[in-house]
Amino acid sequence: MSEQKTSVLVVEDDAAVRNLITTALSSHGYEWTSATTGAEAIVAINASLPNIVLLDLGLPDIDGQNVITKVRAWSQVPIIVVSARSDDLDKIQALDAGADDYLSKPFSVGELLARIRTAERHLSYQVREEPREVTFSNGDLYIDYVAGVVQLAGEDLHLTPKEFRLLCLLARNVGRVLTHQFLLREAWEGAQEGDLASLRVFMGTLRKKIGSRYIQTHVGVGYRMVRV
Ligand code: CA
Secondary structure, eight states, X not given: OOSSOOEEEEEOSOHHHHHHHXXXXXXXXXXXXXXXXXXXXXXXXXXXXXSEEEEESOOSSSOHHHHHHHHHTTOOOOEEEEEOOOSHHHHHHHHHTTOOEEEESSOOHHHHHHHHHXXXXXXXXXXXXXXXXXXXXXXXXXXXXXXXXXXXTTEEOOOOHHHHHHHHHHHHTTTSEEEHHHHHHHHTOSSSOOOHHHHHHHHHHHHHHHOTTSEEEETTTEEEEOOO
């Protein structure tokens, strides 16, 4: 990252959690602002243009999910949702609404900072790449979306059409956790609905071909391509 400090908007109505997060951010060189309601969050994102948003899903006014939907209408700022709720459904709905990542309460400062670093890594590429690039590079992995070519360290890889679709979805959304539902909907378009078991099989063969370091598994939630 450049010399400029990364700014984080912390949206959290619980003062104790908010203090924990903002103290950790201050002591690790981040700038931050905070909001305690969804309405405040939307105004703050618009007004102060933070680099990253940490969004609690359980807010006193509007649901965090609604905040994501509203913000995504005009901003691609990375959103990390923070949820106290133990069931995966909230996180999955938030990811499908356009969140990039999630953090489950209770979390450690180490986990929090790791998620923020992941978002920062994504940011540093975002400014350089157009959203609809024709080619994609990540470590040894190279994709030409239009020509349908995938290479690993300069060697052509032979992917099935389904594997190629999945890889393109992950690459186009690099840094974001994509839910099982999203991948099934996008890669198995039309009448032939995919199921979770076949998604796992395709993801397994894809990882064998490209190597396991590019794709993270989020148990019960989905998959993410990481920058290596
Ligand atoms: Ca809350």
